[in-house]
Amino acid sequence: MDIDRSKGINDSYGHIILDNVIKFIASLMCQFAFPYHHVARYGGEELAIIMPDTTLEEAREICENIRAAMEKSHLRRKANNEVLGIVTISIGVARLQCGENVENFIIRADKSLYQAKENGRNRVVC
Numbered sequence: 508m509d510i511d512r513s514k515g516i517n518d519s520y521g522h523i524i525l526d527n528v529i530k531f532i533a534s535l536m537c538q539f540a541f542p543y544h545h546v547a548r549y550g551g552e553e554l555a556i557i558m559p560d561t562t563l564e565e566a567r568e569i570c571e572n573i574r575a576a577m578e579k580s581h582l583r584r585k586a587n588n589e590v591l592g593i594v595t596i597s598i599g600v601a602r603l604q605c606g607e608n609v610e611n612f613i614i615r616a617d618k619s620l621y622q623a624k625e626n627g628r629n630r631v632v633c
């Protein structure tokens with residue numbers, strides 16, 4: 508999962524605001540993930556959920572719920588209640604294949620994410 512146009516948020520509002528957006532997205536991910544899933548930060552403004560014992564369809568639905576909840580969230584700055592505007596996220600999903608090594612699995616998840624960005628952002632690609 509990667510925040511769309513996060514550089515613009517940093518440039519307009521500063522790093523602390525984007526840090527708070529990252530925390531908010533992490534809370535949404537924890538809210539929609541199953542209790543036995545693992546929500547993690549993966550690099551700077553990228554987050555990931557490891558979903559054992561989960562079908563691709565369930566994974567897609569969870570990610571779509573997170574994406575939609577983010578799109579509907581009207582984020583405001585705590586300090587002055589200023590509206591940040593709509594912040595969206597793009598999500599790439601991959602299913603670990605039998606016998607596949609982790610590096611390859613991550614490359615495929617990254618390719619899905621890249622495709623989500625290419626297709627216009629604010630979407631989930633499996």
Ligand SMILES: Nc1nc2c(ncn2[C@@H]2O[C@H](COP(=O)(O)OP(=O)(O)OP(=O)(O)O)[C@@H](O)[C@H]2O)c(=O)[nH]1
Pocket residue numbers: 509510511512513514515517521522523524525526550551552624628
């Ligand atoms: N505040 C904050 N900024 C971060 C963090 N990690 C990465 N960034 C910033 O996130 C931005 C990532 O920008 P890019 O990867 O160029 O992409 P983008 O602007 O999000 O655009 P797209 O991903 O193409 O939609 C950079 O400005 C980084 O400095 C972090 O932990 N906190």
